[in-house]
Amino acid sequence: MTSEISPHLWFPEARLTFHPDRASDVEIHPLRGLLRFGPYSSGLVPDPIRIATIAPAGEGHRLYAFMKELAQEFEPTERKDYLPKWQGFRATFNLEMRGAAKGCHIELDARLAGEMKDSPTPHVILADRLLRAIQTLEMRREEFDIIFIYVPLSWKSGFVGTKGDDFDLHDHLKAATAARRIPIQLVREDRALAYPDRASVMWRIGLALYTKAGGVPWKLAEADPEAAYIGISYAVRPSDSDKPRFVTCCSQVFDAEGAGLEFVAYDAHEVEVHRDNPFLSRSEMFRVMTRSMDLYRRRHSGRTPRSVTVHKTTEFQPQEIDGCMEALHLCETVDLVQVVEDVGWRGVRVERSRQGGSKGEVARYPVSRGTLLPLGDRESLLWMHGDVVGIGRGAYFQGSRSTPRPIRLVRHAGHGPWDQTARSALALAKMNWNNDALYDPLPVTMGYAKVLARVVKRMSGLGSAPYQFRFFM
Template sequence: MSSEIGATIALPEPELLFSAERESYRDIHPLRGLARYGPYSNSFFVSNPIQIATIAPFGESHRLNEFMRDLDQSFRPTERTDYLPDWPGFSKVFGTRKAAADKSCRVELDRDLDELLRDSELPHLVLVERLVRAIQQIEAHRTAFDVLFVYLPERWGAAFRGVEDDFDLHDHLKAYTAAHAIPLQIVREGRALSYPCKASVMWRIGLALYAKAGGVPWKLADVEPDTAYIGLSYAVRPVETDKPRFVTCCSQVFDADGAGLEFIAYDADATEMQVQRDNPFLSRHEMFRVITRSMLLYRRRHGGASPRRVMIHKSTEFREEEALGCFDALPTCNEIDLVQVVGDVGWRGAKWDRDRKDPEKQLADRFPVRRGSLIGIGDREALLWIHGAVELNQRTHFQGGKSTPQPIKLVRHAGHGGWEDTARAALALSKMNWNNDNLYDTLPVTMSYAQVLARVLKRMPLLGSSAFHFRYFM
């Protein structure tokens, strides 16, 4: 196997599409594209207005109501000004209105909750019990709302996590609401209501609200047709739990244009799994089950047609048994790529340019390595800078503004050909997370979604055999 480092390939920034009818409605900047063209699903989105149910502390519903009204106001950014556009108002961006749901869907928590949380040795259990009770009250009127907003003040911060157990309030609430098909938006006081940059908050919450209500903000513009992208992630429950310890999570099965379908998840047979360093590996039979069910989701969306190419991402290596299970499940597929995506690597890079005055000399560039830089480091491995500098608004934009960007490592366990198609897909899929306002994630969405799903799924008591939709986990 060659260990020679190859030449650097510069991949272009992927474009996003903002209309199902007009191919020219595209932009590399997700928020600028929304502000210019509106969302991809503008012509077929049916929830108008989007009805919002609310849960708030006693006597504080007005704070959440004021925040919801702010979504209709315009704001100029005071941070990330090289990236964030002005927020013009929810209806102007998304072409649909939002409204408070019926009074039956607006609940305030008990008056004595602050005192109970202050006096309890286990405040997280008290808070989650009261919140779940309130959600159950609203759930009785499920047809009257589209998305549920829950306001959490910072004074309850001690109850957001358990001290000695694996408790996380966010994940626990998501697990409950996802199991009951309720899209949930948690509104933290410090991260939303009192956050200093209103434009940033409105872009984040507005985008999440639209996607959770079933809208499609954007899709990938230039894609290889008849391709399916699958992200695998495994969750391991604590040893002391009385539930099945292993959960196999298959993240959303993505179309070639990046549109997510439902995803499958189920408790795996512990007798057919191996664990090394807390990383579970599937047997050939279990992997066959996962990929077969994933393809059923794809074919249901595509009139029974199978993809020509399937690219499967996983954070751990593909063992031989797992690879064989994939091949068994995809007998008619022309191309199968099994790609390990390693997010934490020891590699770093710096960009150097020739000195204009003296071509024999090189000088360090003012900005980091460009996003989309690809370097082969062997027959089966390559480095891809998903995080890096981007030419944006006629300026160089570096997301985060500091640090040396770390590449991800792509390790090919099956497939052939050059690295460009594989890296181009990962780069494009890093722009398909509808749950934040950044230009991109530092991982392809196949991996970032899979991690979220696995974290929440291990807290769900029963997975059943039904498919889930990711908007309930956002």
């Protein structure tokens, strides 16, 4: 027994590409890349993007004022070492954004506030009124691209359900509109309108708006062209629901460039529960993997990927491994990797002592993002969060506080060095188009799966057709 640990590895920050043909249009900084080169799908998104609106009585003007802000310029007042100046929607995405036709703007009945106040279930009143407005706009679907919904603080009593009622206004509306294939953007008074750094707000809403309209801001510049990545998550419906309790949610099947705007979801019937975690039978896992591969082949001219990596947060049970291997038998390599977010490990960077001598001293900056520490053949620690070089003048530490903790990667199937597993996880952490940060704390396979699981369980019917993730953002 020894207290020594394995030598660590470090992987540089993944580069992003902003043009399908020009190999020179690459950057590690996503926002800086947009300003230098424009979005990856430039010229392929409808111009202009037309915005329909829903607002409380007499408050539609607040949405119009917010839309005007998107066209203006703002200097950042926070994260100045990372966040560039917002130069306006047109300058950033090379297209216009404007209000839809006159009949695509709805102000709700002035009696809504009083009805919510008098009701023991104000969330039911609010959700019903908003869905009726959305249904009205749906009749003019050809006249708009996205719906902006202004959510004032006066509706706060309707944001969540009463005690014991599993209701969330955001997820409820996303579930209803995703089924209709209508992208929406909630504009909250206490967030988008009140947040003091307007550059930060504009970057986040601008990215979401462009992606919800069908745009692709960036892709990964360096990846195995024959690799695919799948994220699996399970949603649990409320116990009083008349639908099957578990929903298997397969997040986007990402290709080598990190692109994956569709996912499959279905009700799982053969489910075992261990320590409150659901696990699929062999046949159920075979089913979800087969549908995932069908989705990949449909996007890649019938081609099967050479390698597949599957991520999920719980361990892979033997029957799940068998189901994966049966469905992915045409692939040369299959890695089944458990991504554990909550770990007890911490790490600090130790540098050579400035006074000389053999004993080092703790550095001023945290462990570098991209640091990999193997714990054995089947486990490793990967710092998704940490110090990054090349973003600002010196080192850049996203969030600038706390000691970054790693994630733990547990390989339940597959073999070989950890290099590709770690590189792909780090790269996929930069593929969340619903965020203006340099990276997410998890690969997007897991991050998107969480969102999908939360919303999908509220959908009345899943159907068999794939869903586009932009409707769930």
